[in-house]
Amino acid sequence: MTSSSSASPSKLTAPYGSWKSPISADLVSGASKLLAGTAVDALGRLIFLESRPSQSGRMVLVRASPENQDPVDITPEDCSVRTVAMGSESGGAFTVLGDTVIFSNYQDQRLYKKSMTSADSCPVPVTPDYGGPVVCYADGVFDQRFNRYVTVREDFRESSLNSTTTIVAVGLDGYIREPEVLVAGNDFYAFPRMDPKGKRMAWIEWSHPNMPWDEAQLWVGYIADNGEVHKRVCVAGDDPRIMESPTEPKWSSKGELFFITDRHNGFWNLYRWAESNNEVISAYSLDAEFSRPLWNFGMNSYEFIQSNEGKNLIACSYRKSGRSYLGILDDVEGSLSLLSIPFTDINNITLGFSCLYVEGASEVHPLSVAKVILDDHKSKAVDFKILWSSSPDCLKYESYFSLPKFIEFPTEVPGKTAFAFFYPPSNSDYQATIDEKPPLLLGSHGGPTFESRGILNLSIQYWTSRGWAFVDVNYGGSTGYGREYRERLLGKWGIVDVNDCCSCARYLVDSGMVDGERLCATGESAGGYTTLAALAFRDTFKAGASLYGIADLRMLKAEETHKFESRYIDNLVGTEKEYFDRSPINFVDKFSCPIILFQGLEDMSVPPKQARTIYHALKEKGLPVALVEYEGEGHGFRKAENIKFTLEQQMVFFARLVGHFKAADEITPIKIDNFV
Template identity: 65%
Template structure:
């Protein structure tokens, strides 16, 4: 008979816990904790506990995050082969850098300081932005700086850094062994993949790089069609401030645009909103650029990857800063002569759908928009969200008046251009009634509008046929109402109210 002991509660009392990490001798455990109203990237604490023979924790020490005068959000604690505790935090500079805890003196010392991000926001468990190479004193790490990932090896004894050159320009999780490691990555021409990287004896150079797994191994045949993204820096509405985006020009080896015609532009607003869009190969982007559209993916203020100051631009200003930046980016591209100012469109999913709807309700920059399960009612979203995000909205929006004034569903009378809406009927995050209310109001107002509802889909479409249909109908909707051209593909149009 198999006897299983009941689990023992080691720590309790806070709202959230993450990254429980036990040292090699099983004498200490490190963890991250935080409480409402904070999200883990706002303010968190790193603790270490000491095990008694019984397995209980007899002593606890707050390593980072406990000083009320020092705002930081530690993450990713890991014990080295020597039993030293390393972690990532954004104290002081506002950038997530690697630090080490000196147990004897209870001091925190920087391991490598750079105006770059060595981790990403804790939306999911299991993030691994750095790791130890076997039992050595070497750490392999990745970081984000100015829209690009970098890879390196740190010799903890000497403090020297060796940057590694691999085909990936975007990196995420890494798991290491003695002289090699596996890393998840991608680039503008390589789809999301996992690669094995082998190092030389001194662990300073790459001697072999091989793809162990690829999400789309057959895409190499389409490489001539790929549009290469350009990192765009543009001014925001605040004097002297900059924001960033990836601009994809139209690209098709079989066709050329007319010399006196500038392409239409589709602006993409990413979800989250505490997230970052990245310049990796995405066929849903290439679908547009291979058919004559320019495409821009905006990392509006509030996005991650650019430090705490950039991330906190959205506090109390969701629906303002993101909207201003997306509109400002579109205008910047028009003024730069890259796109046609009379054919500007915008699209987004979920929180990005909210920014899309807010841009259409509160600004007049765009000629048409597409919302994929976009948030129309901020008050309802807050009321029905789960524990993890239950105070997230308050941090981003503010008071009750702001909730009302920034909800596009309350101002459908201010929409002035065509809109197409896509909605899952089993969506519990953004109920279908939000899209239906916007659809009915725009139809009554006389604006061209279409609503596509999917049976069996929730918050985010999963069925391939629905993903394909959504992409095609956006293209056709914009082409008919804004682009004024025939689409290349054989797509059956859906009915557009007040147009067909």
């Protein structure tokens, strides 16, 4: 898998890392489209929101064609459908009812209403103009009883950092006026959901210093005849003996409230609310995750479907041991029937007309949306068709794909293991020289409360098809493995994640799978912090790349970042001394290897001065270092040219400084300080 004992006459022999590959940086940047939600219109047609790197990351609402014709753009060229509420980078920016869509426009953050029956109809604003994007909205639903739109609002009019978050009602009668506040008083809200008759509303709320996956509450409010919430009941999260994080409330057509929480076994499972005695009843119990952390609005992990027998069935997905499964839950019988589909990774589910639309991916499928048709008994998938793909032409490069291997490796804590996806080098045209082992690039995911997934990611294939090994680590603190695993990071960020990444690299070296002298690390956001911390406090890696990573933890305190994350790391770090001791910028004397940094200048989560500070410190110390800053980019790069440049410059940086080979691509390297 990592070395060649005998030459194949059909392959060229060349050192790892120097192979030529058709999976170019242009291909990767063009395939870096994001999907930010799906819905269905009055005729059952799929509506989806996609990003377009070629248009500077503009988010476009699109309607799929059922006749294999080209999809149709719903929103005009001067709109980008995107909300910045709660620091969200995507999700919850639009809602569809029949032929009407309401969406958030990125430039001014106002809500607009548009008819989808005519592509030429202009969006009409439904919220006031405050002279700039100082009020934003997300995660809305239609309330037909009062002809209004109920949504989460974040208001920055009094403070750019300490905003006020509420649930409000926006009138849809054609008159623009100040939205009516329905629920207020807590720090954060999400998932306002109306029951079928518009008489009850469920929502999730939480308060500092918790994040929604730490502790949250599920509430139900009763709607009076004047439209106000006049009575409230806490359904879950108010018992001090139970630490739980309810999420994704949803009303069935019968008016029953379902939701997901982790109250019993530490995994996000499905539950039902018995309103008569305010009791929470398990719908199905499994040591698996039926939801994921609420980083973005708009998650939709389950849907109610109606069977021919009149049963109330639930289409749902869950994750276990690094893999997703799609199933149909019979709540009455307590049985779950799995559906066989090609996706091994599932994000969201949307109910169509006699079908499901599933957002997912697999080892050979990039991020896609598929139409899944079920049999009459709703127990089997009888048809599967991909309607949208982030990279529809990539399968022609399948002979170059590296398939991920799910690995479990020992950590520094006796008896504790962690998880990762390992991608060996793979190229149908090349083989390595005899007994050579490949260089390794280790990726640490962001969040840090997030998860790496073993799916077709062309940015990873860019490396492996050139002869690199790549490993994507789910260190302690990652999601997908239950609350206990997630809480390994509490008070130990910068310790557990760093140790696990270093342990993973050593495990691969000891297993003979990679070259121990050519270990590199890369990470985005919190993964960039883990990378920098590993380079400062350990000697495992020979070089690293930080993409909008954190250098000074103190800069992420309340006065330096947006409200949603302003108390996030309180639980992950601890005392002032620990903030200092775990910040790489305070220990530049401990850095001993080359580093390249990439930073967006409009980043609200990680201030650009963090990258500049560590760049100047390492430059002064005399270490090889480079800094790339991008105008118009925030927390995550959306422009195709910047995605391409970042990938290529990492490749040539590592090749020049630790690879001991020449990269096959013709890339003009940027200037590296302290390196000739």
